[in-house]
Amino acid sequence: MDDKSKETPVLRKTFENELQQLKDEILLLGSMVEQSILESVEALKKRDIPAAERILELDKKVNAKRYAIENQVMIVIATQQPMAHDLRLLASIMEINGELERMGDYAKGIATINIRMGEQALLKPLIDIPRMAQKGVDMLHRALTAFINEDVEAARLIPAEDDEVDALYNQVYRELITLIIQDPTSIERANWLLWAAHNLERVADRVTNICERTIFIATGKIKDIRSSDDEAQKLKNSP
């Protein structure tokens, strides 16, 4: 402090390292979730039951990771007394951690649907649902990158893409309703797919939450970027 050197010395190296480590863990958890979403949809598409069972295993790991991160955040808060930005970052890590775990649950939901469907064949070949998964995972990936870099601009832009997922969902919804009207006996099989699509739609919603957190870290302001889905809330009866 007496020394007026131009470069700011890095203070609290241990703390910085701990924060960095937590961010890395979040990225790791994110990639695990991304993998389970993509694979769960892939397994559904191929009606691959063993693959679906592997997703259930993967979800256990996701849950374990989530608790590990949560625990680590607690330790850092207790030992480092974070303030201001650090505190917001840790609170956000806690929040995002939960969001990712919930996304993992959606993937698990799709895998469960797959298993429950048993010998039944798909009502129709999957086209839009894999697209929803692809889009959702893509959003998630970029949202996590924005979070790591605290890139507010990117974080502000991503939630708008939720519309695309919503549009795909609506398309799937209409398509399935049409099929049900044509053949009321297909209602159960249509319902399976509707649930899967709904799960993927929720993934995209939760990506929005991650982006909100990223903006909060940088600005300290928390607000709903898109007050979305009241109707989706009603439909939330996924397994």
Place this chain on the structure above:
Amino acid sequence: MNGPSIQKPEIEFTDNIRDRNRYGRLWVYIFRFSTIIGIIALATLLFNIINQSSGYVVYEAKGDPAALTLDGVPIEEQTKDQLMRVLSSHLSKGAYSKLDRTKPFAERSRNDVYDLVVERIVKYEVVDSWLLWDSLTRKDEITAAVEEEYPEALLRFDVWINSDFLRRPQSSNPVIAGVRTAVLGSLWTIGITILFAFPLGVMAAIYLTEYAGDSWANRIIQTNINNLAGVPSIIYGILGLAIFVRALEPLTSGTLFGVTDPTSANGRTILSAGLTLGLLVLPLIIINAQEAIRAVPNSLRHAGYGLGATKWQTVWSHVLPNAIPGILTGTILAISRAIGETAPLVVIGASTVIYFDPEGPFSKFTTLPIQIYQWTSRPQDEFRFLAAAAILVLLALLLTLNAVAVLLRNRYSRRY
């Protein structure tokens, strides 16, 4: 991220623990040696004084005490009336009535009369004396020598410092010379010194530390006070002579108050001496009191001010009570110095030989150090023994003063 890595240079230590320990021990020896030298010096001093303060003394009476036996009673056991009869029969009428005029016999005690008999008729004189050390180690030799040389004489082991010594006034005969005049003179002088210098010094110290700012003038005053503490005491004597004895003579001689007869009065009084010694110790008291006041933690002052107390309230209630032990210690040191001072008193004219007690601040006087000085300059050995005894009295006086001050200090500092 962690900056450039640091190259560790070659680091080697020599194994020097033994050398370092040895070096440390060497110093301890030197310190111990210095302490021992001091102790030896002190012990020598004490031995010397004590050695001279008692020992065998050979007395020879000019008159024969046996001849004074009255009604078969030796003078040692006679009553006052018998002693008076002895006196009147051996002294001329004029000498006897002169004694009565100085102090009527009716007022004299039996012991006074006995002293008179010894002084005027028996007239013991010291013919030889030995030091304490010799008296203890060569007792037989001494007894033999005395029997051979002075068959008539009285050999006695005398402690020079005894109740008679303290009780008796100065005398030209060492056998009956005492230290009372000098002790009283010292006490009077020191009393006046304390009354004068203590309040003045403490008040000046309070002003200088608590009130005076850090101005140019104050710094000069401060420097001067510090320097005054180192001025040789004789210079204070000259100052006292000029101011108190000469310039303020009407005051110091007591004529101003009609206490003394203007014709015989002069300023060479206890008051002059006390004030001179007061001037001498004033800088010491001021400096010590300042130190004590400065040593009071500032946090106490701040606590006082923080409550909205005025400066005076804070000083009076907190600074002074906490400084008192230190102030007293400093004052003791200063007074101890004053009580042993000789030079300034000689300059302002303390009497070296004085046979009557000082009666007040306007009396002529002598003090213990002057008495000691005067006795040591006498040719007879016996006066040197008296001087040694007087030194012991002076030491005792100092120790008493210190003890009183320590008691006072403990009383104040134990309050909380």
Place this chain on the structure above:
Amino acid sequence: MTHTIEKIKTQRIKVSEKLVYVLETKKLNIYYDDFRAISEVNMKIERNKVTAIIGPSGCGKSTLLRSFNRMNELVQGSRISGEVLFHGQNLYAPDVDPVEVRHRIGMVFQKPNPFPKSIYENIAWGARVHGFKGNMDELVEYSLRQAALWEEVKDILDHSGLALSGGQQQRLCIARALAVQPEVILMDEPASALDPISTLHIEDLIRELSNHYTILIVTHNMQQAARVSDFTAFFNMNGDRSGYLVEYDNTNQLFTMPKNKLTEDYITGRFG
């Protein structure tokens, strides 16, 4: 407790009720000889709130605190420019007596500094100095109760104040300050010399006292400022600039979302 004290208190509150701000500085500069320790500070202190002053060592926060009851005058060579207003009255106006200022604006110091007298005397002295005419026993009890010390010392009032533990001593000092009925209490790192438990006692006490008193506290400990204060002022200094006010805000706001980068760096411990 006593009628007199209650009366004094209610009167006081009435006087100040109109004003939300008890203290205010206007373009305050404090100098030590040629060195400027505080520059151009404008801040308002809200009534019956705890305001914390934080900042790195040497930023002049203690100096600022002491200027509120003119204790800085005790340092040789210190002078100020600008104004410190207490209920709108400039404390540094020529007709204002610093003794009166310190009566209305009390102070608690970093190191507990009870007088080397009995606990009772510690409390009573200040009141007596100001010519207190009421029941001293009641005042002592009231002050000690306010400082949450009564239960611990009620049986040892004649013991030395110095015989208490550090935390108790500091509460005694707070009780002592309360006994002269100030409106504002300045606290200069009141817990920095205490153990953690005593520190928490003092912090609780500060929160409690803020119901009746305006409290200004200087602290090195950011968590402490965060815990006890309603408002926090962050001061900084650098090579070219002496102690200046960087940010002054609601404590909740300042510790979660400071507006200034320097504040952020300071409270997150990345002060370069």
